[in-house]
Every structure is written in C-alpha cells, then in structure tokens.
C-alpha cells in the first residue's frame with residue numbers, strides 16, 4: 001500500500017500550510033487524483049484516517065476528486081479525452097500525445113480553523 005507513504009507526504013505539506021497560517025485544526029482536505037495514478041481512493045481515505053488520529057488534524061474530512069485522462073496532440077494541437085493510455089489523436093491520428101491530466105496527485109484545497 002503505497003497510499004500510506006503518499007498520504008504521509010501530503011500531510012507534511014498540510015502541516016506546513018497549517019503552521020504558516022497558525023491554524024489549530026483541519027476541517028477538510030481536498031485532493032485531485034488522476035485516474036492513471038493507480039492510487040485507490042478508498043486506500044487513501046483509510047491512510048488519511050489512520051494518519052490523522054491523535055493529531056491536530058483528527059476529525060477532518062477528506063474529499064477526493066477524480067481527474068480523468070486527457071491529452072494534447074503535438075502534431076495538430078487538439079485536446080481530447082484519452083480513452084486508453086496510448087489513444088491516437090481523433091483529428092489527425094497522430095500518436096505523439098502529451099498527457100495533460102490523469103497522472104496528477106494534487107492538493108486542491110486545505111480548509112482550516
């Protein structure tokens with residue numbers, strides 16, 4: 001379960017942000033997780049609940065937004081949703097695709113008191 005170590009890194013960032021604004025409690029943490037990251041939202045929730053126990057973050061809610069896979073064709077510039085990891089461009093059939101979303105793991109917002 002690499003979600004536990006991932007969550008540890010995320011919560012370190014959250015703690016730094018809380019310290020910066022002298023926050024005493026965490027209300028809600030919102031993450032955006034790409035569908036290609038192979039990160040299980042349920043495992044993330046489990047890791048979150050376990051990690052915040054007996055910390056100032058205890059009792060906080062974790063929101064997870066899934067980010068679907070999308071890409072941009074390097075040949076014609078078309079942006080489109082990728083059905084598969086290596087889908088070709090629907091306009092020019094190009095295969096040189098830059099992935100735009102779907103592989104990210106971002107903190108969207110941190111709501112504190």
Ligand SMILES: [Zn+2]
Nearest residue numbers: 073076089092
């Ligand atoms: Zn194209």
